[in-house]
Amino acid sequence: MSLTLYVDGARLRGHLTAVTDRLPDLVPLVRGNGSGLGNSRLALEAQRIGADVLAVGTADECGQVAGLFDGDLLVLAPYRPFAPKADVSRERLVHTVSRLDDLDDLLEADPTARLVLARMTSTRVHGLSARELRAAAHRLTEAGAGTPAGPTLEGVLLAFPAAGPGRLTELHRLGHDVHASGLPTTTLWVTNLGEPEVLAARGAWPDLHVRPLLGDELWLGDEGAFSVRAHVLDLHRLERGSTFGEHGRAIPRRGHLVVLSGGMAHGIGLEPPTADLSLKARATSLARGSLDAAGLVRSPYVVDGKQRYFAEPPHMQASVVYLPEEAHVPEIGAEVELRVRFSTTTFDRTIVS
Numbered sequence: 001m002s003l004t005l006y007v008d009g010a011r012l013r014g015h016l017t018a019v020t021d022r023l024p025d026l027v028p029l030v031r032g033n034g035s036g037l038g039n040s041r042l043a044l045e046a047q048r049i050g051a052d053v054l055a056v057g058t059a060d061e062c063g064q065v066a067g068l069f070d071g072d073l074l075v076l077a078p079y080r081p082f083a084p085k086a087d088v089s090r091e092r093l094v095h096t097v098s099r100l101d102d103l104d105d106l107l108e109a110d111p112t113a114r115l116v117l118a119r120m121t122s123t124r125v126h127g128l129s130a131r132e133l134r135a136a137a138h139r140l141t142e143a144g145a146g147t148p149a150g151p152t153l154e155g156v157l158l159a160f161p162a163a164g165p166g167r168l169t170e171l172h173r174l175g176h177d178v179h180a181s182g183l184p185t186t187t188l189w190v191t192n193l194g195e196p197e198v199l200a201a202r203g204a205w206p207d208l209h210v211r212p213l214l215g216d217e218l219w220l221g222d223e224g225a226f227s228v229r230a231h232v233l234d235l236h237r238l239e240r241g242s243t244f245g246e247h248g249r250a251i252p253r254r255g256h257l258v259v260l261s262g263g264m265a266h267g268i269g270l271e272p273p274t275a276d277l278s279l280k281a282r283a284t285s286l287a288r289g290s291l292d293a294a295g296l297v298r299s300p301y302v303v304d305g306k307q308r309y310f311a312e313p314p315h316m317q318a319s320v321v322y323l324p325e326e327a328h329v330p331e332i333g334a335e336v337e338l339r340v341r342f343s344t345t346t347f348d349r350t351i352v353s
Contacts, residue, residue: 001231001233001261002230002231002261002347002348002349003228003229003230003261003262003266003268003338003345003346003347003348003349004228004229004230004335004347004348004349004350004351005036005037005226005227005228005347005349005350005351006226006227006228006229006351006353007037007225007226007350007351007352007353008224008225008226008353009352009353010353011222011224011225012045012222012225012226012352013045013048014222015221015222015225016045016048016049016218016219017049019195019214019218019221020049020050020051022195022199023195023198023199023212023214025052025211026051026211026212026213026214026218027051027053027054027055027074027189027211027212027213027214028042028045028046028049028051028054028055028213028214028215028218028219029054029055029056029057029076029191029213029214029215029218030042030043030046030054030055030056030057030061030065030215031055031056031057031058031061031076031215032057032343033342033343033344033345033346034219035215035216035219035220035342035343036220036342036343036345036347037219037342037350038350039056039061039064039065040064040065040068041350042065042219043064043065043068043069044068044069045219046069046071047068047069047070047071051069051071052071052072053071053072053073053074053094053211054069054071054072054073054074055073055074055075055076055213056073056074056075056076057075057076057077058075058076058077059075059077059083059084059085059086059087060084060086062075062086062087062088062093063086063087063088066087066088066092071092072092072093072094072114073086073088073092073093073094074094074096074116074154074189075093075094075095075096076096076157076213077096078096078097078098078099078102078118078126079095079096079097079098079102079105079106079115080102081102081105081109090110090112090113090114093114094114094115094116094154095113095114095115095116096115096116096118096126096157097115097116097117097118097136098117098118098120098126098127098128099128100128100132100135100136100139103115103117103136103139103140104139107139107143107151110151111143111144111149111150111151112148112149112150112151112152113151113152114151114152114154115151115152115153115154116153116154116155116156116157116189117133117136117153117155117156117157117183118156118157118158118159119133119156119157119158119174119177119178121158121159121160121161121170121174122160122161122170123159123160123161125159126159127157127159130177130180130181133156133177133178133181133183134180134181134182136181136183137181137182137183137184138182140153140183140184145184146184153183153184153185154185154187154189155185155187155188155189155209155211156174156178156183156185156187156188156189157188157189157190157191158171158174158188158189158190158191159190159191159192160190160191160192160193161192162192167192167193167197168197168200168201168204171188171190171193171201171210172204172205174188175188175205175208186207186208186209187208187209187211188208188209188210188211189211189213190210190211190212190213191212191213193210193212194217195212198210198212216342216343220342226342227337228337228338228339228340228345228347229335229336229337229338230260230261230262230301230319230335230336230338231260231261231333231334231335232258232259232260232330232331232332232333232334232335232336233259233260233261233318233332234258234259234332235256235257235258235259235329235330235332236256236257236259237254237255237256238251238254238255238256238257239251239254240252240253240254244257244311244312244320245311245312245320246312246315247312249311249312251311251322252322253324253325254325255322255323255324255325255327256322256323256324256325256327256329257311257320257321257322257323258301258303258308258320258321258322258323258329258330259318259319259320260301260318260319260320260321260336261317261318261348262301262314262317262318262319262338263314263315263316263317263318263319264314264315264316265316265317265346266317266345266346266347266348267340267341267344267345267346268299268300268314268319268338268340268345269297269299269310269313269314269319270344296309297309297310297313298310299319299321300338300339300340301319301321301336301337301338302336302337302338302339303321303323303327303330303336304323304327304328304329304330306327307339308321308322308323309321309322310322
C-alpha cells in the first residue's frame with residue numbers, strides 16, 4: 001500500500017556515466033528531496049562517477065551527504081552570519097558569498113575560508129555587481145588570498161534563468177566583468193545552462209573554465225529509467241447522485257470511485273506556481289480554472305490509459321479518483337501509473353533494479 005518509485009539502476013547509471021564522459025568536470029547538484037531519489041543516494045552516485053565537488057542547496061544538507069561523498073562540498077545558499085553552520089570540515093567546505101558585508105564577516109570568522117563569489121545575473125536573486133566584484137578582489141588581496149594563511153577563491157558563481165534566450169550572451173558579458181575585476185580566477189560555476197550551451201561556451205571562450213552545476217537535468221535526464229506507481233486500495237461502484245467523501249459530494253454519473261495510495265503527505269495534488277506567461281499557458285490556466293470550479297481537477301493517476309479526475313481533494317495518504325462506468329476497473333492490490341513532479345513528491349519506497 002505504497003507510493004513507489006521504480007528505478008532502472010543500470011539505465012540510470014549508464015546515463016550518468018555518459019553525461020560525465022561528455023562533461024568530465026561537471027558538478028552534481030543535490031538539494032531538497034534529491035530529485036525524488038534522495039540526497040544520500042545521489043551523493044553515492046556522485047562518488048561513483050568520480051565528481052570532485054558536490055553542490056548542495058543549504059548548509060544543513062551537508063550533514064546528509066558528507067559521509068557518503070569524499071570530495072568538496074559547495075553550499076549554494078549565500079553565506080550569512082546568522083545562518084546555521086555546515087556539519088563538515090573547513091577543508092572540504094566551499095562557501096557562496098553574495099554580499100561584501102558577508103565577505104568581511106566570513107574572513108573574520110575563518111581567514112582561510114574557501115569561497116566562490118556570486119555575481120548578480122538577470123535572475124536578480126543574489127549576487128555582487130561589477131563594482132562590488134572589484135571591491136571584493138581588493139578585500140581578498142588584503143586578506144592574503146592565494147597564500148597559505150589567506151582565503152582561497154574557487155571562482156565566480158553565475159545562476160542563469162532556467163529558460164529563455166540570451167544566456168550565452170549574458171555569460172560572455174559577466175565573464176568579462178570577472179576578468180576586469182582583477183579577481184585571481186577564470187573559473188565560472190554556472191547553473192541552468194544545458195549541455196549544448198556549456199560546450200558552446202567552452203568553444204567560444206577557451207580562456208574561461210566553465211563548470212556546469214547539474215541537478216534534475218543530470219539525475220532525471222533519462223525519463224525512461226523511472227516509473228511511479230500506486231496501489232489500488234479500494235473500489236466502490238456508485239449510482240448517479242450517490243454521495244461520498246468527507247464533504248458529501250454527489251457522483252456526477254454512474255461509475256466507480258478508486259481509492260489509491262498517495263496523498264498530500266506525498267505531495268500529490270500540490271502544484272507550484274507556473275512560470276509560463278504565454279497566451280497558450282494563460283488559456284490553459286483559464287480552462288483549468290473552469291474545470292476546478294466545476295469540481296473537475298485532473299489527478300496524476302493513470303487508470304485504463306487515461307489520467308483521471310480527482311473525485312475529491314487528496315487525503316493525507318490516499319487519493320480518490322472517479323472512473324467512468326465504461327472504463328476497465330483495476331483489481332484491489334494492483335498498481336497504477338502516476339505522472340508526478342519528482343522534486344515535490346515524497347515516495348514511500350524507492351526500488352532500484
